[in-house]
Amino acid sequence: MRLDEITRSVDTLPAMGGAALRVLALIEDAQASAARIEKALREDPGVTANLLRLANSAYFGIPSRIGSLRQAVSLLGLRRVTQMVVAACAAAVLQRPVEGYDLPAGELWRHSLAVSVAAEGLVRELGIGAGEEIFTAALLHDVGKIVLGRFVSEEMARIEAALGRGLTFEEAETAALGVDHAAVGADLLARWALPADIVYAVRWHHDPDRAPASHPMLDVVHVANVLCRMIGIGLGREGLQTEPSETVTRRLGVGTGHLERVASRTLQWANELAQALAA
Amino acid sequence: MNLTVMVGDMKTGAAGDTIVTHALGSCLGLVVYDPVLKIGGLLHAMLPLSSINPEKAQANPAMFVDTGVPLLFRALYEQGALKSRLQVKAAGCGAPMGRNEVFKIGERNYTVLKKLLWKNNILLAAEDVGGSQSRTLHFDLATGEVVVASNGTRKPL
Numbered sequence: 001m002r003l004d005e006i007t008r009s010v011d012t013l014p015a016m017g018g019a020a021l022r023v024l025a026l027i028e029d030a031q032a033s034a035a036r037i038e039k040a041l042r043e044d045p046g047v048t049a050n051l052l053r054l055a056n057s058a059y060f061g062i063p064s065r066i067g068s069l070r071q072a073v074s075l076l077g078l079r080r081v082t083q084m085v086v087a088a089c090a091a092a093v094l095q096r097p098v099e100g101y102d103l104p105a106g107e108l109w110r111h112s113l114a115v116s117v118a119a120e121g122l123v124r125e126l127g128i129g130a131g132e133e134i135f136t137a138a139l140l141h142d143v144g145k146i147v148l149g150r151f152v153s154e155e156m157a158r159i160e161a162a163l164g165r166g167l168t169f170e171e172a173e174t175a176a177l178g179v180d181h182a183a184v185g186a187d188l189l190a191r192w193a194l195p196a197d198i199v200y201a202v203r204w205h206h207d208p209d210r211a212p213a214s215h216p217m218l219d220v221v222h223v224a225n226v227l228c229r230m231i232g233i234g235l236g237r238e239g240l241q242t243e244p245s246e247t248v249t250r251r252l253g254v255g256t257g258h259l260e261r262v263a264s265r266t267l268q269w270a271n272e273l274a275q276a277l278a279a
Numbered sequence: 280m281n282l283t284v285m286v287g288d289m290k291t292g293a294a295g296d297t298i299v300t301h302a303l304g305s306c307l308g309l310v311v312y313d314p315v316l317k318i319g320g321l322l323h324a325m326l327p328l329s330s331i332n333p334e335k336a337q338a339n340p341a342m343f344v345d346t347g348v349p350l351l352f353r354a355l356y357e358q359g360a361l362k363s364r365l366q367v368k369a370a371g372c373g374a375p376m377g378r379n380e381v382f383k384i385g386e387r388n389y390t391v392l393k394k395l396l397w398k399n400n401i402l403l404a405a406e407d408v409g410g411s412q413s414r415t416l417h418f419d420l421a422t423g424e425v426v427v428a429s430n431g432t433r434k435p436l
Contacts (some may be wrong), residue, residue: 227382230304230305230306230373231306232301232303236413237430238413239304239413239430240373240412242375243375244375244379256381256383256384260327260384261331263325264326264335265332
């Protein structure tokens with residue numbers, strides 16, 4: 001088992017950047033204001049620039065040009081802007097190529113954005129509530145792959161053997177490495193002090209049936225992730241070797257028609273958002 | 280020329296060209312080739328029926344099997360291809376593991392394709408569909424050869 005080595009690797013991974021941590025601390029703060037976000041980002045002009053590029057993406061539906069953080073907050077609201085700060089900070093990490101999973105540069109980022117878009121699409125399509133931070137939970141669901149990729153690559157022979165026995169890819173990760181990318185990602189996000197429901201959704205996104213309790217945010221991320229891989233966004237080495245939970249689809253009341261409608265809208269938005277921060 | 284077909288996209292070419300499409304999951308990859316003119320095309324369609332989003336279908340017919348397949352055949356007929364000569368091959372239409380019926384988009388893509396071909400008296404020359412692995416298609420327009428690559432293995436279709 002490579003568990004100790006993987007844990008050490010999580011320890012040494014640099015945090016997302018001070019700006020993200022300062023703004024994340026504001027997510028659950030009722031007193032958060034545009035002024036406080038501005039202060040948190042003052043020393044990070046790059047993050048603000050990326051945030052504005054995202055805010056001007058058609059996905060967020062503001063027809064006029066947003067030129068400042070204050071304007072973004074007044075047009076999109078504090079919560080949306082906070083989500084964009086997290087996205088702007090996470091981009092640098094998620095845009096890298098991921099070995100082991102065979103994801104070229106930019107593909108994990110595009111997949112992450114697609115799952116965010118699909119998750120919000122499902123929430124609207126089904127008319128359910130899934131927590132206001134569903135965008136961020138979906139965006140960060142695969143962050144553990146950044147740590148685990150190297151180990152997956154090194155242990156591919158054992159993973160392939162486990163896949164040959166009919167295991168899902170994440171079960172194969174656990175069989176070969178003692179841990180899967182969902183657990184590693186949740187560990188990482190807990191250290192970065194993300195809100196508990198986001199960490200929970202990331203932790204169980206491949207295995208909602210084993211989660212201690214059901215949570216709509218977890219259910220939606222679980223379904224959105226499988227859907228985005230089905231339409232070819234972030235497939236990589238894993239392919240569709242994952243098993244969607246029937247308990248979750250029943251609980252959500254989601255049908256094939258819902259999935260197809262959401263899929264038809266997801267690809268273009270994901271590509272546009274990915275291009276907003278493309279180098 | 281090396282052409283790449285994205286998801287919800289269709290391209291045609293002639294001898295000297297290769298057409299590639301990556302990451303077929305539940306999507307349909309359809310290859311059509313006229314061996315006499317050495318022209319052909321590749322469609323990467325995401326969803327079975329355009330009725331799910333007519334607005335998208337109008338802007339991008341290649342996204343759906345029921346609008347994308349006719350689009351590909353028409354494009355080749357316009358370049359002089361003859362129906363009697365066409366070689367048609369299909370790949371993709373995969374599904375996640377398990378028995379969850381909600382995620383059967385790949386199977387639906389395949390069913391709509393088969394209905395369309397059947398109505399038009401066209402047979403599939405070869406297919407590599409279903410399963411849970413990601414597929415990449417390489418189509419060589421000089422020979423009509425199609426190769427399916429999946430997790431490091433390559434085999435002719």
